[in-house]
Amino acid sequence: xxxxxxxxxxxxxxxxxxxxxxxxxxxxxxxxxxxxxxxxxxxxxxxxxxxxxxxxxxxxxxxxxxxxxxxxxxxxxxxxxxxxxxxxxxxxxxxxxxxxxxxxxxxxxxxxxxxxxxxxxxxxxxxxxxxxxxxxxxxxxxxxxxxxxxxxxxxxxxxxxxxxxxxxxxxxxxxxxxxxxxxxxxxxxxxxxxxxxxxxxxxxxxxxxxxxxx
Numbered sequence: 001x002x003x004x005x006x007x008x009x010x011x012x013x014x015x016x017x018x019x020x021x022x023x024x025x026x027x028x029x030x031x032x033x034x035x036x037x038x039x040x041x042x043x044x045x046x047x048x049x050x051x052x053x054x055x056x057x058x059x060x061x062x063x064x065x066x067x068x069x070x071x072x073x074x075x076x077x078x079x080x081x082x083x084x085x086x087x088x089x090x091x092x093x094x095x096x097x098x099x100x101x102x103x104x105x106x107x108x109x110x111x112x113x114x115x116x117x118x119x120x121x122x123x124x125x126x127x128x129x130x131x132x133x134x135x136x137x138x139x140x141x142x143x144x145x146x147x148x149x150x151x152x153x154x155x156x157x158x159x160x161x162x163x164x165x166x167x168x169x170x171x172x173x174x175x176x177x178x179x180x181x182x183x184x185x186x187x188x189x190x191x192x193x194x195x196x197x198x199x200x201x202x203x204x205x206x207x208x209x210x211x212x213x214x
Contacts, residue, residue, distance in 0.1 A: 004069040007206050013065050014199050021054045022192060029188050032181055044184045045171050051191045052134075052168035055160075058195050060129035063142050066202045070211050071122035078116040083147045084211055088122045089115065133169075136160045147210060148201050156194055163187060 004010045028047040035043045070084060077085045086093065089112060115121075128145055131138050136157035143150040164187070170177050179187075205211065 001068060004065055005072045010065060010069040010206050011203055014062055017058060017061055018199055021058055025188055025192060032184060040181060041178060044179050045177055047184055048167050049171050052164050055164060055191055056134040059134060059198055062198060062202050063128045063146055064126060066146055067122050067127045069206055074119040076117055077120050079212055080120055081147050081211055081213055083145055084120060087145050088120050133165060135165055159190060
């Protein structure tokens with residue numbers, strides 16, 4: 001990922017990443033509309049797998065782009081929301097949590113206190129998204145790391161887990177799946193809407209400096 005040093009670069013990156021995904025989703029939708037017979041089911045199965053790929057790809061990519069942007073701000077740890085401080089120090093904190101030795105834990109706490117007055121040090125690529133399969137629980141974890149309110153998405157969690165992820169897994173394992181064209185069109189609209197929500201949330205967070213403490 002390129003270095004997103006300014007808000008404009010971040011917004012441009014998100015626009016570009018969203019644009020090609022929307023184009024590809026509409027191409028699959030058009031393919032289903034033009035298909036006939038058994039080809040309809042084949043295009044729908046491929047389309048559902050593709051929809052999931054764009055759901056996971058955009059959310060993880062946008063979250064990492066936002067972290068990349070925040071990493072270039074050079075704000076001190078004490079000025080940032082705890083989620084970003086935790087993200088920058090999670091390796092150190094994890095080692096302390098896994099140890100029963102006093103010197104390891106004390107060293108981690110000393111490190112934390114010393115870092116408060118220093119610029120944030122965040123990974124600038126792949127800071128988020130090591131977990132596979134973007135279920136609602138994984139999505140909640142991602143929004144937690146970057147301070148995005150997940151509440152508006154909660155009504156879509158059954159869709160994410162049962163309709164999108166479970167069906168994608170069944171398709172990936174070679175199972176036959178029959179979803180009618182009308183439901184596929186609805187699912188296409190619902191997934192694109194969620195991606196637009198997330199894009200807007202990231203954009204607003206960056207523009208409004210939501211990564212800083214109130």
